[in-house]
Each structure stands twice: as structure tokens, then as C-alpha cells.
Amino acid sequence: MDLTYDSHVLKLARVDWKADHARVAEALGQARGRRLILRAEQSAAPVLAGVGAGASPLGSASPGKREIRPPAGPDDLPRALAGAGIDLDRPFDLEIVIRQPVPGAPLREALLGRHGYRDTRDRHVLHQPPASPATAATGVAAPHPLRRVPYFFRDHGGAVDLVDLHRGATVFLILNGPSFARVDPGALRRPGIHTFGVNNGAHGFRPHYWTCVDDPTRFMDTIWRDPGIQKFVPLGHFDRPVWDRAAGRVTAERVADFPNVIGYRRNEHFQADRWLTEDTINWGNHADHGGGRSVMLAALRLCHLLGFRRVCLLGCDFHMEAGRHYWFPEQRSEQAVRNNTAAYEILHGYFAALRPHFDAAGFEVWNCTEGSRLDPALFPHVPLDEALAAATLDTSASTEGMYVDRYRPEPEPPLPMTAPTTTPTPDSTLLDPGSSIPTPDPSLLT
Template identity: 25%
Template sequence: MEEESPVFFRAGTDRERIASQLAGSFGGPMPSACWLIGGGPSLTAEVADQILQTPIPRMGINLAGTGLLRPTFWTAYDPTVRFLKSVYLDPGIMKFVHERRAMDLVPETTYKVCECPNLYFFEGDRHRGFQRFVSESHRRIVDWNDSFVQAIDILFQLGFRRIYLAGCDLHIKASAELCRMSLEKGAKLPNGKALADVTAACEKAGVSRRELIRCAPGQLYHFEQRKSFQAAVATDQHYMRVVQYLRLARRSMTMAGLELVSVTPGSRLNDYFPYRDIAEVVGDLTGLIGPLSEPTVGLYERTEPRLPALQWTMRDFRPLHWSPDGKDRPIACEQMADDEPADDEADLPLRMMDQDVRRREIQRMQRESVEINEVG
């Protein structure tokens, strides 16, 4: 049978692919959680400090987190030249980029992106719909022209099933200048509308297109980066579209066990996904996985398991029909008798004991020598 290609791989400067079996690596017996850090203005130093108190990793996108925290994972959609050299060259950050970026040059260096440490590539899927937005059967990462959605799919493929969204405002507020201008013209700015709708209301009230273009946009990011008013309007439209994509893909995420939880006040996502105060999330995470300081006295002398308080006995079993020879492989179908009666659930322990007795007797007989002295 032909082996399936992995979701993630490394690449050489000769374009040779090196398979990497990363898919599912971060999944666990409980839903593994990760922060997804956006670049919105809501990501303050205080919020970053709270995130850093938690024992779960952080996925950064593009320039998000710059000056506030270093990500554990990182991804970007846009050209390589728009991002930071220190991210590409940091071996402590696991990076994921589209294979088309493999031969790009790392900013301010002569190195190829494919030479960077701890960096993995993937193929994009431009034709994926909402019904199967996330699935373990996918071998490519969704390509909806957006790094935020790309990051969600990467985290899912890595095995994370709960994603906390910080700095993910996904909207651009009208600036103070635009609000002042609209008041002077008597325009009533609609609440909850896209920035494009706000500008349309201003134009209807008599604000000229030239005045709007000269108007400063609202704050776009928590880091220093400016855009023209027209670019800000286009960015806000993109945010609105991505939020609606995710709203329409909710069933797919639910069926796959993926949870998006916003900790971003005022995010566009909060109408469609659960919102929690970040202090509550920090408390839950440190309580579930462990506080930052755990007692160590006497641990090196311990020899028995350290279990929580259990009400019932715990015992390990092999899967029901697996071979007992210690090799942990299923018994071949042809070894089972066709006329063997179906197991009754209540009789399973007795039947399993009888099978063990019969098996030991057969093994004893096989060890004994047999002489045949037939006269005839």
C-alpha cells in the first residue's frame, strides 16, 4: 500500500523534500490547548504577561507579539521580506510556511528559508470548503488567503483541540479624526458595521472622498505599523470576511472536536464563538496542568506511582482480541473459528478465563513429545 505523504516536511536548497511526522504530535489524553496570538491593539503588555504565566505554547502569526512575547510556533502567509529575521533564525521557534517560500531569502541575510532551523513546509489547499474545514484526513493546509485561518488549521494538524484567541480583534475602529469629521457633517456612524459602511455613511452626509482618504485610520496593530486609510478599509473588509468564513465552518470544527475560545474583548468573533475573561483562562490552565512552582521535596525518593484520589480500582488491559504473546498485535481473522458463538457482554470475563486455560493446556501438549507405535 502506498504511504500517504505527510502534512509537514522540510526541504533542502536542492529542493529535496524530507518527510516529518509532526501531525498529531501535540495531542494528548485531554484536549491540548494553545494560544493563538493576533496582532490586534488589544494585545497589551498586561495581556502578554498573563499569557506568559500559563504552561501552554503560543502560536504567533506575522508580526504578532513583537516586543511583548516570543512565540512557540509561528506562521505567516505573506512574502518573507515582511517578517523578522530573528524569528526565522531562532531554533526555539517552530515555524510553518508554504512550500513556495522555501527558496526565499531570510531578511538581512544570504540564507534560504529552507535552511532555517526548526522550520517546516506544507502544501496549500485552495479548494477546501466549510463542510470539511478541519479534518485529520487532510494532507494540506487550508489556503483562504489568510494567515489566521492557516494558523488554526496548522494547530489542528499538530494535535491541538482548544485554541485561545488573544489579540484577535479582527476589526478596525473608526479613528477619532473620522468620528470628529462625521459629527461636524451630522453623520450618524452605524454601530457594529464594517469600516467601509462607516465611510459610506460619511460620504452620504457630505464628507468628500478626498477628505476621507486624507483621514488617519484607527489603530490597526499593537506594534508599530501604519497603513493608508484605503488600505485600512480593505483590511477591515478582509477581517469581516474571515470571521464569516469561520462562522460558516463551525459545524466542521465541532465535529472534529476543535474549540475556538476568544479572550479578546470586542472581537468580531465574539458574536459566534465563546468569550472568556483571560484571568479565568489563566487560572484554569495553571490549575489543570500545574502551577508554576510545584513541590520537589522527597520526589527523588519516591518509587510508587503518584496517583490522584481514585474512587475505583485502575487496571490496564490489552485490547480484547489482541494476541497475548506480548507482541500486541491483533489476531488474524483466519485464526478465529467461523462457528465461534458471539460473546455475551456479561460472560466476557469467564470466557476469557476459559480461553486462557485452554491455551495453556494446548501449549503444554505441544511441548511434550508424542510417540506413535501403531501395529497394523
């Protein structure tokens, strides 16, 4: 039996039409698939006995779910709901069912949609902005019926919930500049230290997490084959081969065949105000929007989604020159060096726009790269030793005495021991000489 991901279902509970109509319309407008099905359900209004203030409810019956013909446009939606018997003045539940959400979407919309997608499998499903600034931090459960859609997927389309997996923790993001060659790798293996790598840097230093945005054949197959590295890739990579360096050819295996691979949807239209909350991963702008893309952007967003709230940048040199390309062996042409230099300038602009949103979300970025040319006004420079000390866990304590029941009531303390008592021998001198009580024989009292 094969498990097939055929439908995407978005359930909107307790919809308040006056407050939520714009967001419901947006959800419908961005739902893409072969077929769209709407189902609405609303409990019946109570039937009252009597008239006026003294009326009492007799009860109500739920009419069940009602299928609604998809509206021709946003203005037609309230008429469609009302025509199905939904009272827009009272809360109701709405299901949006998208049949075959990936293969059925129109190709032009998938390629040239408003977010500028270029990969036929990297398709935007739905975007739900945060309910309020108070719930803008991605991963926080918003107290609102319109919940955000999943971010991470397996190759068969099943969602994987990894949001806030490392809530509040620190991660060290390795960006492969030449300066990383001077970092002690053992320091990044200490207890409490999490690492995130990009591109071919993971061949020489094995991080906990890794991502890429370029074609999979550009990266060492040892990275793909390592189950100890959780790999985040654009959904469009799942069906592509990797490069077998030893055999000198592409593999018969596809990215989806390798262990510990998680997919995400990406977009190529940078918008700072929604960058931390949109349901796809932005990695910059396509040429149609001015250009400038980088795996660094995707990695930062992934770190935030995973719950990390402090990212320490390593190998973030932010300059490239002849003979100094990466911390690992690789050559770049003069044109590639110029392109990277131009990308650094564009990234400065992105980060300047993002910094206020990072601050509002409690998302810190420290630059721990010595000699970095990334503007310290954007991300402050913090010595690596200081960042490591803040994140490292002290494991010097003894485990002795840990295997006890912390919840069992303490027994009552024993009563203090007392010395045995003896009957004193009466002093015959204390008796009245004229008393009729005979003096006891001392031998009888022992």
C-alpha cells in the same frame, strides 16, 4: 553524499476493492509526478486437497509483488489489476510510487489545479478523506488501510511527524490586533501556557510556534533567526530570501537555511466539510473562488494538526481603523484598512461554515479579546484570566520524596516487639502439703 527526495510512496494495505475502489481511484487521480509506478501483491488462494466440505488446505505460495501498467483512467484500473492476476474479491496490497513528485508535475496542473494553487512548489500530493465520521479528527489513527499522507516537511522533502504533538492541550493564538498591547506578556509565560504567533507580532513577543503566508521579506529577520520559535511556512517559501533590516537588503540566506523551519503545503479553495481533514492547509479562497484569504485560517488549522483542542484568541480585534492597526508599530493605507475590513466579513462566513465541523471534532475556539467584533455566536467570549487559569499548571508542590522506586514491592512490616518472658516462682502455698514433690529452692529459679 547528498540525500535527495526522489519518490513519494503510498502503501495501501489490505485493500477491499468493493469498499475502497473509489478512494484508490482518487489517490491515483491526484498522484502527480514525472512517472507513476503501481505494484500489487496478493497472497495466493489456498490449494485444497479433496473435494467438498472435507477438503483440506495444502498450503499456498505468495506470487510476490507485480508491477502494473498505470491505467488510462479509473475505469481501466480493475482490468489492469485483474490482468496482473489480482483477485478483486480478496484483499490485496497496493503500492503507488510517484517518481519526482514535485519538479515533475505539469506546470499548469500545479498552478491551476482543482485546488487553485499558485505557488510552483506548493503542490498537492494526495488527498485521502477520513474513513468515517468517527475518525474525522485529524491525527487520530484511522483503522483503515488508506492512511493519510504527511502534512509537514523539511526543505529536502523529508516528512516530519508532528501531528497530535500536543494532544488535547490549549494554545493562545496571538493575532496582532491593538488590544494585545494591554495583555500582560508575563501571564503568557506561565507553566502550561503555549503560544502561537503570526506575522511580525513575533518580533515583540516570542511565541512557541509561528506561521506566515505572505512573502518572507515582509517579516523581521529576528523571527527567522530565532531557534526558539518553530516556524511553519508554505513549501514555496523555502527557496526565498528574507529581509535584513540592519543591512537594508535581502539576505543571501534562504528561508530553508534558518533554524527550526517546517514546511507545509497549502491550498486556496475553502471547503468547510474537508477543512479539518484535507492534507493541505487552507487559508481561504483565491480570487477565482471568490477571494478572501487570511493567515488566521492557516494558524487555526496548524493548531488543530498539532493536537491542540482549545485555541484562545488574543489580539483578535476584528476591526481596523485609522491610527489603530496592530499592537506593534506599522502603518497601513486607507485601501489596506478597507481590504482588511472586507476580509473580516468573509472570515465571519468561513467560521459560520466551520463551526459545526469544529464542534463535531471537539475543537474549541475561545475569543479572549476584550472589545473584539468577532461574532460571539461563532466563538464564545471567555475572559483571559479564566482561560489562563484553566491552562496554567500549579508548580507549588515540593519535589521532596520523588526519587523513589514506585514499582518495588513494599517490604513486609516488622513483627511487633514483645517484652522478655521470665519463669515465675512457684508459690509453695499452691502445693499439696501431702505431695511428695519437694518445694523448689527459689534461688535456683532466678
